[in-house]
Amino acid sequence: MDHHSYTTEEVAKRLKVSKLTVYDLIKKGELPSYRVGRQMRVDASDLEQYITEMKTGKVQVVSSSMQVMNPLSKSDSCIISGQDLSLDMLTKHVESRLKASNMLRAYQGSLTSLIQMYQGKGDIVSLHLFDGDTGEYNIPYVKRILVGQPCIVMNLLSRTSGFYVQKGNPKQIKTWNDLCNPSIQFVNRERGSGIRVLVDEQLRINGISKTDICGYDWEESNHIGVASQVANGKADVGVGTEKVAQIVNVDFVPLIQERYDLVILKTEENMELIETVNSVLQSSEFQNELRAIGGYDISKTGQIIYETN
Numbered sequence: 001m002d003h004h005s006y007t008t009e010e011v012a013k014r015l016k017v018s019k020l021t022v023y024d025l026i027k028k029g030e031l032p033s034y035r036v037g038r039q040m041r042v043d044a045s046d047l048e049q050y051i052t053e054m055k056t057g058k059v060q061v062v063s064s065s066m067q068v069m070n071p072l073s074k075s076d077s078c079i080i081s082g083q084d085l086s087l088d089m090l091t092k093h094v095e096s097r098l099k100a101s102n103m104l105r106a107y108q109g110s111l112t113s114l115i116q117m118y119q120g121k122g123d124i125v126s127l128h129l130f131d132g133d134t135g136e137y138n139i140p141y142v143k144r145i146l147v148g149q150p151c152i153v154m155n156l157l158s159r160t161s162g163f164y165v166q167k168g169n170p171k172q173i174k175t176w177n178d179l180c181n182p183s184i185q186f187v188n189r190e191r192g193s194g195i196r197v198l199v200d201e202q203l204r205i206n207g208i209s210k211t212d213i214c215g216y217d218w219e220e221s222n223h224i225g226v227a228s229q230v231a232n233g234k235a236d237v238g239v240g241t242e243k244v245a246q247i248v249n250v251d252f253v254p255l256i257q258e259r260y261d262l263v264i265l266k267t268e269e270n271m272e273l274i275e276t277v278n279s280v281l282q283s284s285e286f287q288n289e290l291r292a293i294g295g296y297d298i299s300k301t302g303q304i305i306y307e308t309n
Contacts, residue, residue, distance in 0.1 A: 023106055086157060113192075165237050178237075185235045195240060
């Protein structure tokens with residue numbers, strides 16, 4: 001018997017889908033899984049059976065009459081999407097309070113996650129999406145994308161984003177217009193990420209063409225990836241959070257204070273989840289952990305920023 005198992009990332013690569021799609025298959029009961037510590041695993045035999053059933057059109061989907069409607073039951077899971085370390089901490093706290101829950105982490109960008117939520121995937125989405133027309137974070141995107149979907153938006157924290165530059169900032173990169181210098185090599189974030197939205201909105205409102213930026217199409221999938229390319233001298237500048245600049249050997253030029261919020265759909269099944277998340281955010285234990293990490297503004301943590309009826 002084959003006892004080999006796969007991580008969710010390996011399953012995603014095998015199926016050529018996103019990790020969030022894998023989590024959704026697990027959540028719906030279409031792909032059997034189990035946990036090893038905090039990691040979800042899928043047996044090789046179960047994955048091969050799923051692939052075979054897909055090819056033959058015999059995938060057995062759990063019928064709605066057999067599903068347990070409480071999304072936090074043992075047969076179901078809760079997906080928390082986003083990349084910040086604070087979300088891993090949040091996952092731990094929510095899981096400790098909802099003993100029957102399986103908390104799954106999806107490391108998707110903000111815009112991608114919000115679109116996935118509209119499509120019915122993801123229970124908690126973290127956002128840091130800048131709107132250049134209003135100068136506001138997140139709410140304009142929630143209103144545009146979650147059309148007809150009642151939801152609640154709670155503040156997780158605020159943090160500073162800016163330029164990662166090499167030590168001493170030898171090319172004196174200070175403004176968005178400096179990126180147009182042909183001698184400056186830029187490294188970008190992937191489409192769908194909050195930082196990519198910030199970059200594109202700043203280019204738009206500053207009248208800068210992406211074709212004028214050397215490296216605009218060079219994409220990294222996370223803050224550390226961007227900062228590391230600057231640190232090793234392959235790039236002169238990238239955009240990310242101040243916290244990562246403290247971890248990687250780069251200097252930081254602050255540009256904007258971004259509000260990092262959580263979005264949860266307001267459904268009857270999610271009421272317990274909403275109450276639990278709000279309780280965790282307002283707890284001294286969780287906030288003290290954020291303070292210990294440093295680099296976060298928690299003055300609005302737990303506040304309800306926006307709510308639909």
